[in-house]
Amino acid sequence: MKQQIGREAEDRALNYLEQKGLSLIQRNYRSRFGEIDLIMRDETTVVFIEVRYRRNKSFGGASYSVTPQKQQRLLTTAKLFLQHYAPQHPARMDVLALEGNDIEWIKNAFEA
Numbered sequence: 001m002k003q004q005i006g007r008e009a010e011d012r013a014l015n016y017l018e019q020k021g022l023s024l025i026q027r028n029y030r031s032r033f034g035e036i037d038l039i040m041r042d043e044t045t046v047v048f049i050e051v052r053y054r055r056n057k058s059f060g061g062a063s064y065s066v067t068p069q070k071q072q073r074l075l076t077t078a079k080l081f082l083q084h085y086a087p088q089h090p091a092r093m094d095v096l097a098l099e100g101n102d103i104e105w106i107k108n109a110f111e112a
Contacts, residue, residue, distance in 0.1 A: 009053035034073035
């Protein structure tokens with residue numbers, strides 16, 4: 001059930017971002033350090049996107065659930081991806097927070 005909800009949230013996020021002009025590079029990129037939900041291209045920038053879903057804004061909402069530990073795992077995984085596949089491209093870390101029917105896209109949500 002939880003995996004299905006997560007998959008549906010990622011599908012919704014992907015559709016939203018494609019409508020905003022981004023193109024998918026890879027979905028669910030995994031390394032020994034962690035997983036990145038969506039890797040997309042925004043013109044020449046590689047965008048690493050963490051998708052967070054919450055039914056409502058209780059307990060701070062979806063965007064607040066990306067803890068410093070989670071950020072560090074995402075950054076390490078993103079660096080590994082860039083080393084192997086796109087070493088010369090600019091990159092950024094975004095969060096797409098889905099809360100009920102609301103979508104909040106936080107560009108440059110955190111940095112190394």
